[in-house]
Amino acid sequence: MFGPGWKWARGRGTKQLPIVVCAVVALGTAVLGRAHAPIFDTARAAISDWTAPALDTLRGPLTSIQGWAAGFGGIFTTYSDNAELRRENAELHKWQQVALSLEDRLRGYQQLLNAVPDEKTPFITARVIGESSRPFVKTLILNAGSVQGVDKGQAVVDERGLLGRIYVTGEKTSWVILLTDLNSRVPVVVEPSHRRAILVGDNTPAPQLELDVGEGPIRPGDRVISTGDGGLLPPDVPIGVVTGTGTAARVVLFATSSTADAVNILDYRVPNPPTAPEPVAAASASSRLAVGSTAPPVPAIAPVAPDTRDIPEELDR
Amino acid sequence: MTDRSPLLFLLFAGPVRLAGRLIPVLIALALVVVANLPISFTGGLLPAPVLALAAIYFWALARPALMPPYAVLVIGLAEDLVSGGPPGLWATGFLAGYVLIDRQRKNLGELNGPGNLVAFTGVMLISAITAYVLASAIYMRLLPLPPLLLEGIVTVALYPLLERPLDWADRSITRFLRSG
Numbered sequence: 001m002f003g004p005g006w007k008w009a010r011g012r013g014t015k016q017l018p019i020v021v022c023a024v025v026a027l028g029t030a031v032l033g034r035a036h037a038p039i040f041d042t043a044r045a046a047i048s049d050w051t052a053p054a055l056d057t058l059r060g061p062l063t064s065i066q067g068w069a070a071g072f073g074g075i076f077t078t079y080s081d082n083a084e085l086r087r088e089n090a091e092l093h094k095w096q097q098v099a100l101s102l103e104d105r106l107r108g109y110q111q112l113l114n115a116v117p118d119e120k121t122p123f124i125t126a127r128v129i130g131e132s133s134r135p136f137v138k139t140l141i142l143n144a145g146s147v148q149g150v151d152k153g154q155a156v157v158d159e160r161g162l163l164g165r166i167y168v169t170g171e172k173t174s175w176v177i178l179l180t181d182l183n184s185r186v187p188v189v190v191e192p193s194h195r196r197a198i199l200v201g202d203n204t205p206a207p208q209l210e211l212d213v214g215e216g217p218i219r220p221g222d223r224v225i226s227t228g229d230g231g232l233l234p235p236d237v238p239i240g241v242v243t244g245t246g247t248a249a250r251v252v253l254f255a256t257s258s259t260a261d262a263v264n265i266l267d268y269r270v271p272n273p274p275t276a277p278e279p280v281a282a283a284s285a286s287s288r289l290a291v292g293s294t295a296p297p298v299p300a301i302a303p304v305a306p307d308t309r310d311i312p313e314e315l316d317r
Numbered sequence: 318m319t320d321r322s323p324l325l326f327l328l329f330a331g332p333v334r335l336a337g338r339l340i341p342v343l344i345a346l347a348l349v350v351v352a353n354l355p356i357s358f359t360g361g362l363l364p365a366p367v368l369a370l371a372a373i374y375f376w377a378l379a380r381p382a383l384m385p386p387y388a389v390l391v392i393g394l395a396e397d398l399v400s401g402g403p404p405g406l407w408a409t410g411f412l413a414g415y416v417l418i419d420r421q422r423k424n425l426g427e428l429n430g431p432g433n434l435v436a437f438t439g440v441m442l443i444s445a446i447t448a449y450v451l452a453s454a455i456y457m458r459l460l461p462l463p464p465l466l467l468e469g470i471v472t473v474a475l476y477p478l479l480e481r482p483l484d485w486a487d488r489s490i491t492r493f494l495r496s497g
Contacts, residue, residue: 018385018386018387019386019412019415019416019419021386022386022387022389022390022412023409023412025390025408026390026393026394026405026408026409026412027405027409027451028405029394029397029404029405029408030403030404030405030406030408030409030451030455031405032404032405033397033403033404033405034403034455040397040398040404043398044398044399044401047398047399055354058354130354132353132365132400132401133364133365134364134365134400134401134402134464134468135364135460135464135465135467135468136400136402136403136406136448136452136460136465137400137401137402137403139401175401182456182460183456202460202461203460203461203464204461204464
């Protein structure tokens with residue numbers, strides 16, 4: 001096919017100018033998109049807001065067809081599935097009793113210690129109206145936006161675990177960057193070693209686990225949960241289990257986008273650190289400082305240094 | 318045309334001709350929308366194809382005047398915007414494929430059947446490689462290749478199905494422009 005007649009045609013002076021100009025514009029857009037992503041994100045949010053009703057209408061019947069098609073394949077394995085489910089059910093009954101007993105004991109200890117109960121994270125429930133699975137991006141589109149209180153950075157979970165985070169919000173829709181996406185980096189904890197790590201998406205179904213500080217063995221089958229470090233995500237949200245070891249460690253996720261339908265968007269806020277009553281002198285000094293100061297405001301989760309002002313010298317060691 | 322009223326011609330013929338000339342670009346943009354409908358017909362098993370490249374390839378060969386580089390740029394930017402990926406990625410990829418078509422127009426135009434499919438595969442490959450290199454530069458790391466390869470395979474597999482409707486649209490445009 002590609003015989004000696006095939007030659008690379010040479011550029012013909014000014015006739016090639018449009019291609020060169022277009023290539024420069026395209027490359028410039030790539031650079032601009034990297035530097036000022038919000039310009040394009042706003043346009044995307046506007047498009048998804050505009051098309052949301054149509055997507056919502058389209059997705060309903062299609063999800064039903066997908067469910068039906070998936071169910072059809074299961075007809076032939078019904079007997080073995082049933083036997084497996086009975087076995088699992090019996091085992092889970094046993095674990096349920098253990099969990100209930102441990103829950104009672106934990107409640108008792110918390111009362112004894114007068115422990116502060118965990119705060120409930122408020123959430124917004126939304127439906128998935130779209131999914132984009134391209135080589136360079138993995139996203140979901142939800143039918144809730146800034147009008148419903150959705151904000152950039154909020155965690156998105158379903159009944160199985162963490163799916164991703166909100167990265168674009170329109171008025172009525174929002175886009176979720178999935179844990180598998182190239183841009184996703186989430187701080188996590190591996191249990192039971194409590195080793196900190198970063199979960200890095202690379203567009204494969206199982207994201208990489210980049211081990212961070214600390215020591216402790218990581219074994220296949222270890223649970224991975226979110227950490228509240230950095231105030232990005234609520235702590236203890238289930239994410240997945242480890243597969244592989246060392247630098248090849250990856251995480252098989254509990255929640256996958258292909259089966260996600262109704263999701264919760266967690267409105268997690270880092271709890272304010274408790275404020276101790278300040279001595280009058282110190283308080284007036286700090287207020288004087290605040291009036292004339294141009295220093296930046298203290299972040300909400302600033303590390304709190306031990307206050308040693310009122311400790312007698314002989315005790316301050 | 319000469320027997321018609323010059324006023325009517327000025328009022329309608331110009332816009333009608335322009336609309337006719339825009340049809341290839343509009344079809345390519347429609348394919349961008351269809352390919353990027355955020356709904357997976359395979360339950361997420363296969364990636365969405367780059368259908369717009371089929372329209373670009375077809376008209377860049379058949380009627381280069383109706384698929385100029387500016388149109389390819391607009392189609393590529395639309396693909397980037399709707400797919401949610403980094404902007405400029407497919408715009409650059411499509412233009413790279415367009416350069417190959419532009420340089421080999423004489424040879425590619427003579428192909429048909431399997432030869433044409435092989436040529437489209439080459440254009441898809443050039444576009445995908447360009448997008449891959451640019452994406453790796455943007456993210457500052459080497460990205461996994463299999464998802465992109467799979468997307469290319471799905472696109473090439475769908476090209477024969479698209480070729481006939483595109484050919485029909487092309488003949489309709491010809492009739493439309495001649496009648497105008």
